[in-house]
Amino acid sequence: MTEHSQWIWYPGDYEIWLHQKASVLRQYRGYICPPSWRLDAAYTSVKFRRKYELAEPAELILSAQGDFVALLDSDMTPIPYKRNPVTSIRLPAGEHTLSINVYNDREIPALYAAGAGIDSGNGWEVTALNGSWLPAAHWNFDEIEHPPQAFPFSYKECDPVSAEQRDEGELIDFGRETFGYVEFHDVKGNGGIQLYYGESREEALAGQLAETFDVLDVDGSVAQVWRTPVTRAFRYIHIKTNDDVEWGSVKHLYEFLPMDQRGSFRSSDGRLNDIWELSAHTLQLSMREFLYDGMKRDRWVWSGDANLGFLINNYVFFEQDVTKRTLIALRGKNPVDIHINTIMDYTFYWFLSCYDYYLYTGDLTFIRSNYANMLSLMEFCLNRRNDKGMMEGYPEDWVFVDWAPMERRGALTAEQLLLCRSMETVAYFARELEDDRNERKFAALAGELRERIFQSFWDEERGAFLHGVWNEELQRDILKYPSMFGVRFGYLNAAQREAVKTGVLMNESVQKIITPFMRFFELEALCELGEEEHVLSEIRNYWGGMIDLGATSFWEEYDPNLPPELQYDMYGDKYRKSLAHAWGAAPIYLIGKYILGVQPVEAGYSRYTVEPKQGVLEWMEGKVPTPRGDIAIYMDSDRIVVTTCSSGVGTLVFGSEGMPEASEGKLTPLEDNRYELLLEKPDYTYEIKLNH
């Protein structure tokens, strides 16, 4: 085996296959809960090919996941091989094309080839016999003995932090929200062990009302280890048995994706530090094969949820393989029959996520390989516009926006803003990929739509976007969503920004947002409008409120006004709320982007800004990961210390009452006692003395 060889397959099929298997693992009291959208499958029959030139005949080591046949050039007689898991074929000298068909209806058809200068790491193409050849895909499956099957998770054995004897058994507590298997060691006897899982203590003690439970049937008399058959999300487990079964110890096998926690944040505010750390734990739990919403529920991949998770990840783990897998899985295969996750807005978030991915990573290769899928998804959207060029929900669509009362029929302003931004994204990628025709087409479409949105929905008098139009009637309600998106996408001028800030976003009489999902965009918009102090205080109160209620990870939904005994309710079920939901980790993003103040300006941080906002904090420090290494920031009232990453050019912007002094570079004064410093040196620590 050479070090270049890898398992290869049809592009996207590992992700599509894995997504299907992973999407049906959710259970509810023992019943399956398949997602409410189409699940796609990998192609079962694919053909790999590789041109080669050999001076002498050579042996090619081969292994396939599936049954295979190898052919040379146009010869229809197979090249013989022995039916071993690892085998070899003899390649004749000269210039030839080797083709290998692989069929597999269980796992993805995949191939490993090593030797003869044509290792499966590069130069191989693949077709699903659908008229086109693509470069074969690969990912981290480098060993011929380990084809791409189960996802390569890591595991860690954990002991409970406490155990409490109850009349009917024992309640064990692992100290914080976790995920994985449960093991019983030194088991003796015969009978059933019941496990009731709880993200909360209350849920674990609710018996058959717990959302998930397992029964282990123990039938051995020899002391041994029994493991639960499926992975579960929990903190507590209520273990019961009515039978003659004993065990020595209960352990938990934590299943996770190993990731470096590259981003960090510490400050003089301990509560804020706790919120940051719990946010990181919350996101870690959802970042696995894909970026899930939450591992108890829904244990599904949702495009809107993932959009936030990706952004948060960019400020803590910067693990981009999860993002790529998730974007591929969400897009699925053609034809596009329905919106992603059946939700109209979630189709748009997919485009926005592609944009964010490229902005933070600069990875144009991935964008290029998904560009055809972007165009066809956008085509699906274009075909669903009404005669005003706007998108309304079809009967089979879910128009979500947020969990909040609102009119969902007709053309919602928030949805048109998302569509407009999606079109801009396609135009932007078309430009990056030198597809002039589509750049012009989508830039024009986006420009027209943006104009129409303002004509139709911007109320100059009230200084706000109206909600939308239904049945030819303007819906005059004012909700926060269009304002948040308008700010986010840079669609508002200075006067409009000021108007929505005071009249909508900071207006106590406008309907409040109670999901961390939309709080993310709300608080982001407020940061964009210079309200970082207010946002920090909101973070302390809202996320801190969950900690006060015992949270060890952040929730799917939190309404501070509900009594504690109703906090776990959802969908009319006592414990259905997810207590570890990726979007709950928003503070990492808000702090990284607006308090530490680091963000890319050009794709992949080739240009970036650092604009730290210490505010009421006595001091703060932290790191923000980039594809070029980490950017480190320290700030107190006397100084700012910034260590740059290994390439790219940053711009440091900061306020200083007196004249500051930089260890390197030329300070440029801006308005409002603010200064700018170009961070040109890579891997360099700039120190700025403030207020001199």
Add this chain to the structure above:
Amino acid sequence: MTEHSQWIWYPGDYEIWLHQKASVLRQYRGYICPPSWRLDAAYTSVKFRRKYELAEPAELILSAQGDFVALLDSDMTPIPYKRNPVTSIRLPAGEHTLSINVYNDREIPALYAAGAGIDSGNGWEVTALNGSWLPAAHWNFDEIEHPPQAFPFSYKECDPVSAEQRDEGELIDFGRETFGYVEFHDVKGNGGIQLYYGESREEALAGQLAETFDVLDVDGSVAQVWRTPVTRAFRYIHIKTNDDVEWGSVKHLYEFLPMDQRGSFRSSDGRLNDIWELSAHTLQLSMREFLYDGMKRDRWVWSGDANLGFLINNYVFFEQDVTKRTLIALRGKNPVDIHINTIMDYTFYWFLSCYDYYLYTGDLTFIRSNYANMLSLMEFCLNRRNDKGMMEGYPEDWVFVDWAPMERRGALTAEQLLLCRSMETVAYFARELEDDRNERKFAALAGELRERIFQSFWDEERGAFLHGVWNEELQRDILKYPSMFGVRFGYLNAAQREAVKTGVLMNESVQKIITPFMRFFELEALCELGEEEHVLSEIRNYWGGMIDLGATSFWEEYDPNLPPELQYDMYGDKYRKSLAHAWGAAPIYLIGKYILGVQPVEAGYSRYTVEPKQGVLEWMEGKVPTPRGDIAIYMDSDRIVVTTCSSGVGTLVFGSEGMPEASEGKLTPLEDNRYELLLEKPDYTYEIKLNH
């Protein structure tokens, strides 16, 4: 279980699933031979639903192929059930909608429900979570214990008709081409038994050069039955062993689809009778889950081959479920990436097959359920037209027409004729389904194309179609194909018909056709041009020629001019030719339609013609199956006896030198000593005395 209950599934998915599994059963000397086109898969996650109204709560008996969960109305808490293969749920009284999600990644997700007045036989809808609900599909899986898995074949145990000891073992002969497993009874000892299969004696004796072989590893000392692991097509088997293995007897388990041989033909010409019977056997071998080309090779489903097979079947078995399954499997799922079987003409034959299916059966329900798939396949074609509105092969396309030397680049006249006929077919179905917009659209497109074909390719002087145009240059060769299609589709006027008959089809200097595939259309065209006598003689010579070479079924290809020792060659391989190829059964169609002379005029034989052509035969008799029962014909030089089917109106047309006399009805004289008689009475035997 009530008698109405059936296993139900997502429409088309049983066929798609079965097609994928069946398509990879072909082997070549032990290696897989996956087809060179995309194989589609069934959806893995589907949701069934049924509205009901109950006065009292009731039990619904349930079984699912796959894991399932049942929900009532919008309630998110599952209806509980026991995890038995057959279980039940309790339905509350009132008006409700019951939904059942089924997930299965191995077989198709399927459901059986019985009781409560909502048996799964009717009223159930299903979605693949792709935005639309369709009526659930079902087919002959009526027993709750037998979900839709393996295809329900029949089996018959057969003994060899002879066995011949050879130095290295024995050669057994089953007397004619067959298909299935081989069993060794009363086996003793240890070691391997090698089986070399031959459609010909020569192939079986060729050892490792045989196309298919098996090795049975026998490891028992107790006398027992050993069966080969896979089904094979063969007549002869050369059995060898080098080990200490003995067996009592070798038997063959013939695997087949049981069908009534409703059609028949007997005449004063024994050779013709033999050809008809061998044709029936040939077709029977290929009619199974689907209509295959041939069971040794390719053991695949090809649209052009199937087009002929369907037509032949209409004159012998009239087994339409095979046709329906085949049409669904060939069309596959969306998106359409490439032509059916990758062959441009084979896409067109799919449309033609749909037309034929409807003409012979009158089954508009099937056409309606496939109409969306017709439109999208035609859309794919429309998008591939060149600036002259004609279709040329793309680089990834196979332009087949026939195995014969010809220019395949550019726009071939034969292909445009097929495209034109396909467009007419879509227009025709649009009319039947009252889709006015598409009727107008495709009628106009077909009309324009037909005009352009004549303008571009009809050479008035030579009285023939030219071959095509490539690179802006007219290809002036004259081949038979466009003439055959022109006659077949009724595109030629009387003068043009006469011109192509004498100048092309009967012209010895025009390149001869050597495949039974195109001989089918050639001989059909000659029959249409009144050359039934000539055609009968061709059948006697060409098909009779194969019998003279020992055929027990008809071949994929036959060139009477080749020496016997080269007759089994194909693709440069000594025994690769298929000796039982569905399209070899053409005589049944030609005899049924033009000699017995029965054909539908309106869909489903609501109007039909009977125009028997006794010709040089002293007498002939036969039956032609219709959806309304069989039509029986007897004819000799003195009389014609026709027994009508149970409904529909036929027209008998026949020649008579003297004035004929009919037992019933009024004879109308036509030109050329021909007469017409309306066959108005159902299930009635008309007798006509000739030449009085």
